[in-house]
Amino acid sequence: MTGRSTTLGRRQFLAGSLLLPMAFGSVRASAKAAAHVVIVGGGFAGATAARHLARWSPETRISLVLGRDRYWTCPFSNLAVIGERSLSSLEVRRDRLATDNITVVPLAARDFDPLRRTLRLEDDRQLTFDRLVLAPGIDVMPEAIEGHGPDAVDTFPHAWQAGPATDHLARRLRAVPDGGLVILSVPEGPYRCPPGPYERASLMAWWLARHRPRTKLIILDANTSFTKDNLFRAHWQDAHPQRLSWRGRDDDGQLRRVDAARGSVHTDFEDYRPDLACIIPPQRAGAIARVAGLDGGRGWCSVDPRTFASTVHPNVHVIGDAAIANPMPKSAFAAASQARICAAAIAAEFSGRRPPEALLTNTCYSLLTPETAIAVTGSYRGTSEGVETLPGTAGTSPLEAPASLREAEAGHARGWYASARAEAFGE
Amino acid sequence: MRTLSTLLLLAAASAAAAAQAESPSRGEFLAGACNACHGAEGRGSPPLPPLQGRDDLRQQLQAWKGSDEATDGVRGTAHLMIRFARGLSDADIDALATFYARQEAP
Ligand SMILES: Cc1cc2nc3c(=O)[nH]c(=O)nc-3n(C[C@H](O)[C@H](O)[C@H](O)COP(=O)(O)OP(=O)(O)OC[C@H]3O[C@@H](n4cnc5c(N)ncnc54)[C@H](O)[C@@H]3O)c2cc1C
Numbered sequence: 001m002t003g004r005s006t007t008l009g010r011r012q013f014l015a016g017s018l019l020l021p022m023a024f025g026s027v028r029a030s031a032k033a034a035a036h037v038v039i040v041g042g043g044f045a046g047a048t049a050a051r052h053l054a055r056w057s058p059e060t061r062i063s064l065v066l067g068r069d070r071y072w073t074c075p076f077s078n079l080a081v082i083g084e085r086s087l088s089s090l091e092v093r094r095d096r097l098a099t100d101n102i103t104v105v106p107l108a109a110r111d112f113d114p115l116r117r118t119l120r121l122e123d124d125r126q127l128t129f130d131r132l133v134l135a136p137g138i139d140v141m142p143e144a145i146e147g148h149g150p151d152a153v154d155t156f157p158h159a160w161q162a163g164p165a166t167d168h169l170a171r172r173l174r175a176v177p178d179g180g181l182v183i184l185s186v187p188e189g190p191y192r193c194p195p196g197p198y199e200r201a202s203l204m205a206w207w208l209a210r211h212r213p214r215t216k217l218i219i220l221d222a223n224t225s226f227t228k229d230n231l232f233r234a235h236w237q238d239a240h241p242q243r244l245s246w247r248g249r250d251d252d253g254q255l256r257r258v259d260a261a262r263g264s265v266h267t268d269f270e271d272y273r274p275d276l277a278c279i280i281p282p283q284r285a286g287a288i289a290r291v292a293g294l295d296g297g298r299g300w301c302s303v304d305p306r307t308f309a310s311t312v313h314p315n316v317h318v319i320g321d322a323a324i325a326n327p328m329p330k331s332a333f334a335a336a337s338q339a340r341i342c343a344a345a346i347a348a349e350f351s352g353r354r355p356p357e358a359l360l361t362n363t364c365y366s367l368l369t370p371e372t373a374i375a376v377t378g379s380y381r382g383t384s385e386g387v388e389t390l391p392g393t394a395g396t397s398p399l400e401a402p403a404s405l406r407e408a409e410a411g412h413a414r415g416w417y418a419s420a421r422a423e424a425f426g427e
Numbered sequence: 428m429r430t431l432s433t434l435l436l437l438a439a440a441s442a443a444a445a446a447q448a449e450s451p452s453r454g455e456f457l458a459g460a461c462n463a464c465h466g467a468e469g470r471g472s473p474p475l476p477p478l479q480g481r482d483d484l485r486q487q488l489q490a491w492k493g494s495d496e497a498t499d500g501v502r503g504t505a506h507l508m509i510r511f512a513r514g515l516s517d518a519d520i521d522a523l524a525t526f527y528a529r530q531e532a533p
Contacts, residue, residue, distance in 0.1 A: 336459075337459075347451070356451075356456050359514065359515075379511060405504060408504050415473060415474055416463070416475070
């Protein structure tokens with residue numbers, strides 16, 4: 001408080017602040033104590049944004065629109081696929097999210113009008129917002145693959161949104177006979193969790209080595225390279241030279257067609273009849289982030305990474321997997337980092353300040369086995385031109401490392417996971 | 428009367444601005460990026476150590492920032508911390524160090 005204001009009595013000070021709304025346009029939102037921010041999606045991005053905004057802008061009212069679905073974290077769900085972790089340990093109970101300033105709305109959002117600043121819920125009720133934050137994650141598009149579609153997802157399970165589908169994939173894996181064939185197909189980027197398919201392949205191979213030692217695993221990849229590929233490949237070469245093979249796009253790795261009735265999978269030159277084909281479909285932003293031209297027809301939303309405001313409708317922010325923030329990957333870690341920037345920027349604007357300098361960070365741990373892991377990291381700056389990697393910050397775990405380092409990093413991964421859940425969900 | 432109310436307005440505005448300016452402070456904002464691993468409020472998340480109350484963060488972060496990845500990175504798990512430190516300006520390192528040092532150790 002300044003010297004001048006301390007000379008005023010408390011009553012006078014209050015009287016002064018009551019006059020504020022009419023006098024100062026720029027601080028109106030904070031002073032009128034009624035700015036309303038609606039956040040759609042209560043995953044890592046939305047929940048983290050809600051909790052930080054509540055802390056940094058205590059006078060703002062927040063409605064967190066969660067939908068009716070339960071929520072299981074994707075991080076660590078690849079362990080559940082191989083039976084090394086229970087599905088229930090991945091479930092987040094989101095009852096701790098409701099506070100004095102956060103109202104939890106257990107309904108899905110249907111659409112919104114950025115000009116009238118209204119959001120319509122699935123029961124047709126409307127919420128009026130000063131700011132809308134969209135954090136809906138992804139929609140999968142099995143129908144983008146010839147012969148595939150939503151009805152064939154049980155045949156070609158992906159479990160790229162964790163939950164009962166994760167257990168279904170785990171059962172399908174256990175049903176694979178020894179001497180059989182498993183296929184894991186990776187879509188062309190961008191997709192959720194760039195290292196996720198290779199973590200899953202590593203863990204599946206670890207499980208096969210113990211339980212179905214003669215079964216083979218082929219990764220069919222629509223990409224020509226992937227994150228941490230030198231580390232993953234060195235591990236595969238070392239631990240699974242005969243078991244696991246990777247075929248990139250230049251090596252007939254691009255999936256062309258599936259046949260759901262036969263369970264067959266086809267590339268340009270090969271026809272596979274696997275016992276299990278885990279087909280990760282192409283993806284796009286969750287439907288609510290494709291309303292009102294927000295995705296420019298591209299499937300993902302362009303944002304100003306200094307605030308994560310949409311470049312199409314600036315009073316709508318998009319964070320998490322739904323936003324375009326490359327070179328940041330679509331990860332829970334990145335989602336939380338974006339949520340912090342977005343919350344701090346909204347808090348700043350409501351009180352007439354400039355948004356903070358946008359430092360963004362990411363670290364993705366990937367398990368090679370249940371007890372060993374590798375990491376990739378990077379720090380970034382949000383600029384008017386987009387997201388820029390800061391010099392010297394991008395890198396991975398060392399290629400040559402003793403087992404003790406890989407084991408230590410698996411421990412760090414568990415430490416991160418607990419922190420991420422605590423930050424987002426207040427666990 | 429008119430001058431008094433103008434004075435009141437100005438005083439209230441600057442008081443409000445002073446209160447608002449701290450929300451979040453640079454240190455608190457940046458600490459979010461550390462607490463992402465080191466636990467809520469920097470309380471630690473085993474095996475990741477707590478940061479709350481540490482008074483050596485400025486030296487530690489500066490040492491990482493100046494270190495040579497080719498040797499330090501390979502030796503141990505500090506490869507991440509070295510890279511994070513390189514993304515921080517000196518002012519940001521000071522803000523972080525001050526923020527954590529003011530908290531009580533767990
Ligand atoms: C196998 C796998 C492993 C992974 N491992 C890691 C890891 O180790 N580390 C890491 O950082 N990341 C990991 N990820 C990535 C991580 O899961 C995502 O990046 C993260 O979940 C993105 O958060 P989000 O909030 O954007 O989306 P989500 O977590 O999907 O949350 C979005 C929420 O919004 C809800 N929603 C959508 N539309 C509406 C609507 N209209 N109304 C109301 N609610 C709605 C959804 O139901 C959902 O609950 C992994 C992903 C996978 C698939």
